[in-house]
Amino acid sequence: xxxxxxxxxxxxxxxxxxxxxxxxxxxxxxxxxxxxxxxxxxxxxxxxxxxxxxxxxxxxxxxxxxxxxxxxxxxxxxxxxxxxxxxxxxxxxxxxxxxxxxxxxxxxxxxxxxxxxxxxxxxxxxxxxxxxxxxxxxxxxxxxxxxxxxxxxxxxxxxxxxxxxxxxx
Numbered sequence: 364x365x366x367x368x369x370x371x372x373x374x375x376x377x378x379x380x381x382x383x384x385x386x387x388x389x390x391x392x393x394x395x396x397x398x399x400x401x402x403x404x405x406x407x408x409x410x411x412x413x414x415x416x417x418x419x420x421x422x423x424x425x426x427x428x429x430x431x432x433x434x435x436x437x438x439x440x441x442x443x444x445x446x447x448x449x450x451x452x453x454x455x456x457x458x459x460x461x462x463x464x465x466x467x468x469x470x471x472x473x474x475x476x477x478x479x480x481x482x483x484x485x486x487x488x489x490x491x492x493x494x495x496x497x498x499x500x501x502x503x504x505x506x507x508x509x510x511x512x513x514x515x516x517x518x519x520x521x522x523x524x525x526x527x528x529x530x531x532x
Contacts, residue, residue, distance in 0.1 A: 378474035386509035408435035460516035
């Protein structure tokens with residue numbers, strides 16, 4: 364049997380700056396907020412009470428939620444209308460945010476190339492595909508990039524909601 368140590372005596376440490384870690388966590392939380400907001404949009408468009416909405420959307424992935432809200436929006440909005448074009452634009456920006464979130468969540472993270480606890484961090488992603496074999500992607504993310512991404516995700520989900528609200532009225 365393995366005896367666990369007293370965890371209160373152990374510190375959590377990282378070579379990545381505290382600010383980067385804070386922004387990383389903010390983006391993870393922001394993605395869950397975006398998915399919740401997409402659920403709300405579906406509920407508004409399909410006129411579902413909260414219980415029915417949760418039954419319908421609780422197990423849906425981000426992509427499935429996007430497909431559902433887009434299809435629902437098309438039911439109440441002309442594809443060529445300004446409102447729908449703005450909705451699609453905002454949704455594209457939210458997709459950009461989701462890509463950054465996926466990069467963060469599904470990568471190996473190392474300290475900044477400038478040194479331990481310096482601003483930013485280096486991302487390493489290793490893939491092995493049937494057609495292309497093993498690929499290693501390395502790139503640096505700055506704290507400013509993450510902060511801007513978080514602000515943009517928050518802004519565009521609000522803009523999307525405005526377009527949904529405009530057709531539901």
